[in-house]
Amino acid sequence: xxxxxxxxxxxxxxxxxxxxxxxxxxxxxxxxxxxxxxxxxxxxxxxxxxxxxxxxxxxxxxxxxxxxxxxxxxxxxxxxxxxxxxxxxxxxxxxxxxxxxxxxxxxxxxxxxxxxxxxxxxxxxxxxxxxxxxxxxxxxxxxxxxxxxxxxxxxxxxxxxxxxxxxxxxxxxxxxxxxxxxxxxxxxxxxxxxxxxxxxxxxxxxxxxxxxxxxxxxxxxxxxxxxxxxxxxxxxxxxxxxxxxxxxxxxxxxxxxxxxxxxxxxxxxxxxxxxxxxxxxxx
Numbered sequence: 047x048x049x050x051x052x053x054x055x056x057x058x059x060x061x062x063x064x065x066x067x068x069x070x071x072x073x074x075x076x077x078x079x080x081x082x083x084x085x086x087x088x089x090x091x092x093x094x095x096x097x098x099x100x101x102x103x104x105x106x107x108x109x110x111x112x113x114x115x116x117x118x119x120x121x122x123x124x125x126x127x128x129x130x131x132x133x134x135x136x137x138x139x140x141x142x143x144x145x146x147x148x149x150x151x152x153x154x155x156x157x158x159x160x161x162x163x164x165x166x167x168x169x170x171x172x173x174x175x176x177x178x179x180x181x182x183x184x185x186x187x188x189x190x191x192x193x194x195x196x197x198x199x200x201x202x203x204x205x206x207x208x209x210x211x212x213x214x215x216x217x218x219x220x221x222x223x224x225x226x227x228x229x230x231x232x233x234x235x236x237x238x239x240x241x242x243x244x245x246x247x248x249x250x251x252x253x254x255x256x257x258x259x260x261x262x263x264x265x266x267x268x269x270x271x272x273x274x275x276x277x278x279x280x281x282x283x284x285x286x287x288x289x290x291x292x293x294x295x296x297x298x299x300x301x302x303x304x305x306x307x308x309x310x311x312x313x314x315x316x317x318x319x320x321x322x323x324x325x326x327x328x329x
Contacts, residue, residue, distance in 0.1 A: 049087050049091065049272070049275045051275075051278065053079075053084055053087075054275050054278045054279050054282070055278070055282050056078070057075060057078065057079075057087065057091070057095065057279065058095060058098065058278070058279045058280075058281070058282025058283040058286065059282060059283075059286045060074050060075065060078055061074075061075060061095035061096070061098065061099060061279075061283040061286075061287070062095075062098065062099055062102065062282065062283040062284070062285065062286025062287035062288075062289070062290055063286055063287075063290045064218075065096070065099040065102075065219075065220070065245075065283075065287055065290070066099070066102075066103075066220055066242065066287060066290040066291050066294055067220065067290060067294060067306065068177075068181065068218050068220045068221030068224055068225075068303065068306050068310075069174075069218055069221065069306055069309060069310055069313075070170075070173070070174065070177075070215070070216050070217060070218035070221065070310075071095075071096075071099070071218070071219075072092070072165075072170075072215045072216070073170045073173070073174060073215050073216040073218070075092055075095070076165055076167075076170060076215060077167070077170060077317060080167065087275075091275070091276065091279060093252070093253065093256040094275075094276040094277075094279045094280055095279050095280070095283045096249055096252065096253065096283075097249075097253050097280050097283075098279060098280035098281065098282065098283030098284035098287060099249065099283050099284065099287040100246065100249040100250055100253055101280070101284040101287075102283070102284045102285075102286075102287030102288040102290075102291060103242055103245060103246045103249070103287070103291065104246060105284075105288055106242075106288055106291045106292065107242065107243060107246070110243065111246070113135050114135055114138070114139045116132075116135075117132045117135035117136045117139065118136065118139065134195065138194065138195075138197070138243075141197050141199070141201075141202040142202075142240075142243055142244055142247070143247075144199065144202045144203060144206065145202040145203065145205050145206030145209065145244050146206065146209075146244065146247050146248055146251075147206060148203070148206040148207045148209065148210040149206060149209040149210045149212070149213070149248045150248065150251060151210070152210035152211075152213050153210075153213060153248075153251070153252065156213060157213065160213050160214065160215070164214055164215055165215055166215075167317060167318075167321045168318065168321060169214065169215060169216060170215050170216035170314075170317065171216065171313075171314045171315070171317045171318035171321065172216070172314070172318070173214055173215065173216025173217045173314075174216045174310045174311070174313055174314030174317070175310065175311050175314035175315065175318075177216070177217050177218060177221050177222060177225065177310060178306075178307050178308075178309075178310030178311040178314065179307075179311065180225050181221060181224075181225045181228075181303055181306070181307050181310070182304075182307045183229075184225045184226075184228035184229045185228065185302060185303055185304065185307070187229070188228040188229065188231050188232070189231045190228070190231065190232070190233040190234060191231055191233070192230065192231045192232045192233065192236075193232070193233060193236050194232070194236040194239060194240050196232075197232075197240065201227070201230045201232075204226050204229075204230065205223050205226045205227055205230070205240070205241075205244065206244070207226075208222040208223050208225065208226035209222060209223050209244060209245075209248065216314075219241070219245055219248070220238070220241050220242070220245070221306075221310070223237075223240070223241040223244060223245075224237045224238055224241050224303070227240060227241065228303075234298040234302070234303065235295055235298040235299055238294060238295055238298055239295065242291060
């Protein structure tokens, strides 16, 4: 195994937790090896861990996705759910599709640029702080009165644009989309649920593109990750991701996002300060 097993397990847990908590998985996967002095396992390992969290989301929301599938079939109108339930599922599925478009376009247009130019500590720190402050603003102004059933096309577009911004390391897909949903007066739990449902097709699309490249690079010996390391990472991130989704949705039933706001801003300031000290010492 090219990456030590303990590093694979640690990074798998980090990915599983931070993908669904609003604190940026990409930022932590870059920062953790940097702070620990580990070699960056590279994009291929990152893709493998994201595949694990995709499995976590599909497993947790399997009933929802099966419901969407049944609602999309022509025979759905005669099902036991009744036409009102079918129409509601079709409408939500359509909104998820609309909200997915901005992230898909951003990924196609800017993915390589982001990977080559924006995976830096200052960018991550600034993103952590800025989104943390936006989250604080959304928490302060939201009425929390709207449910996922009340989503409109405008809401889906704005939340989708927020998800596209999460291409920047440190922004956080869940952080950006939950903040945007709160800005549209959604309650916290439904904002997180829509965020997680919305993440599924985006992560799946990225996996479809990147996994073949990963396998090709591994065969050629171009990546630091080996198949056993990738499989272990997928399993660990899937298990920890499933637990993170369940715990976070339960937490949001009664509590606010304030701990995550403090964490984001504090970590961003701390990392930025450490980066400046390192660069000052190197001069």
